[in-house]
Amino acid sequence: MQPATATLANLKIDGDRLRADFEALAQIGETSGGGINRLALSSEDLLARAWFADRVEDAGLRIRDDDAGNLSGLLLSSNANAKTLLVGSHLDSVPNGGRFDGSLGVCAALECLRTIREAGVALPVHLETIDFTDDEGCWRSLFGVRAMAGMLTPDDINDTRGDNAPFRAALTRAGIEPRQVFGARREPESFAGYVELHIEQGSRLERGGIDIGIVTGIVGRTTFEIKFHGQAGHSGTTDMYKRRDALRGAAQFITRAHDVTRERYGDGIFNCGNIDVQPGAFNVIPSRARLTVEVRHVNAAMLGEMETTLMRLARESAAAHLLTVDIERLGGMPAATMSETFIETVEAVCQKLGVSHTRLVSYAGHAAQITSQFMPSAMIFIPSVEGISHHPREFSKWEDVVNGANVLLHTILKLSCSASAG
């Protein structure tokens, strides 16, 4: 029985049911410190996936998994040729991460589909709640969604570069055949779009007292290994003008890279996360400094410009200290723009529901970074207390979770109608 439009407009998710799911899931891989250890393809991740499959069945949804291990619950339209509106996130966590990152999006998507199913709405699109495999990159960043996008390369699986055997073993244990993962690719035309609810992982919403953040873009991220090469020598006796101190050049680069990023690239981020120095003794001039570097920007063109500027800075810092430098681009994720139509849809929903909202940029990577390359995508953020994330203290207030889930629900409903009309 189809409820009246007036009833649909007042549809709400069941907060208690969502909370029961959320708390049950938080026990899988829970650490003594209150955090979550649920690394992709670990036994904890497999337990969480089994739990999710049970909830999908309980909800009367159809289970689907693909060749890359992405796990879905489907609420099908009566129109077999309908497009699919994908709603999801991920069940895996970073090491000693928090209870909200990913889990929130999966539980809320499941609750939305349950609510819609119970309301007996006739769907012009298929709805699919999905858990993407290894979103956090314990093995390969955004593995599952890249498989769906057809963006995996043989390097991701084969031993053409590095030892992929442990990853293949982990896939195999999870019932995923490494040679078949490319089969997870789906046609872009089959999708109506992608929506994800997530915690902000920053403190802009909390500081502004705003209920909902609507993501306009996701930062692109490029990682580099930069090696400064000098010459070892006795720290006391080597002539000053002959010194080729790899760490001195590296330190100047780190300092200047941070400064230049702040001066020229307001939204850009530079991080040097590690240095390895050789030979590493008190009284020996460092001959090598190997840096672990990351560059982020939300604008793809600006990201490219930042990379060029910072790598030139590395070469200048090397030259200033008589060093040579090797720069290797290790990987990255593209900068992504969310769909303006979808953003406006979420804004309209927020206004209708009477929750405050703002547009913002995501400085963390998400599956939408990939989905947005081939389908319209949106992300809905709720406030993170103190902006803490990837940490056991990661927390969001329950009223914000319920707010977010209801915004997700009505965004799904509104996008479904638009997709049907389109």
Added chain:
Amino acid sequence: MQPATATLANLKIDGDRLRADFEALAQIGETSGGGINRLALSSEDLLARAWFADRVEDAGLRIRDDDAGNLSGLLLSSNANAKTLLVGSHLDSVPNGGRFDGSLGVCAALECLRTIREAGVALPVHLETIDFTDDEGCWRSLFGVRAMAGMLTPDDINDTRGDNAPFRAALTRAGIEPRQVFGARREPESFAGYVELHIEQGSRLERGGIDIGIVTGIVGRTTFEIKFHGQAGHSGTTDMYKRRDALRGAAQFITRAHDVTRERYGDGIFNCGNIDVQPGAFNVIPSRARLTVEVRHVNAAMLGEMETTLMRLARESAAAHLLTVDIERLGGMPAATMSETFIETVEAVCQKLGVSHTRLVSYAGHAAQITSQFMPSAMIFIPSVEGISHHPREFSKWEDVVNGANVLLHTILKLSCSASAG
């Protein structure tokens, strides 16, 4: 039979005999790359000491060893109450070091005593050629000479701080009883002075085309461990104004410390030899950077001022990035001044022998740094090709070695007479 003074003035060491010794010693611990691995108390070091003891016996000198393993050959005065003029260096090497560092001084001192004994000179002082235990600090820097000086502390041997068990085991294997090492102390009044021939380990002599360097002072050296403490966080999402990046503060400190040293302390040296960063991932803001730092200056007061300035700089760099800092002074060696009388004696010898000479400062540590605290001391440097040291390519021309050994011989003879007159 006592030779005439005219004959004494023409006395020369036997270059071929010195070369035979030098090359025999260079085979003990020789590496495939042409370097020397003869770490203090290693089996190679023990072999070298046994070889040296044999040469001392062959030369008709009296063997002496003390409770800290210092090994000597004595050429005694007929006056049993005479003071001792100590001439020596060390047989141990740094890892993969060169053939000249230390070995030259021991072989040349042995050759000088042999030459003097064969000349039948009546000695107003006892002459003692010595190999100091662990001069390079594989276990404890300048261990043997500090034992002789009575400068060892229980910390050097006991487990009051750190695990000294491996060091005690190495001492025991070498026949040195760890609890007895303090017994190596000798009375300052028993010495006439200390002289050492060494390679420069820098390139000032080679660049100036000068035969002999006469050391005026030896740099003092202080080592620190400096820990910058910040807070780990997601490199993408953490608010810019909340970042407490330990590596950013550390990098600024390293850069500024080098700059300030060059600007304000012309003769001073700053070295940061290592950094350890935690947690060390691409996408995590570093929470801790632990630096291995060394400060050197030839002037004790200036060394103290440098330490104060640089440690203030560490605190300022920490404060500028919202970090805290722990500074631990790990150890050091005092700045030392050589005896002006001894310096003038070496200068007079050089003039008599017709070799060019200059005064210079030693930027490396040496036993004379300790001996000069309680007896007049001198160091004679010969040129190092390209200034390379602590490296298999460490090299000095043989004519420079012979020059240096003859300057050492006549310095011993001249100081012996002065000591007798004094």
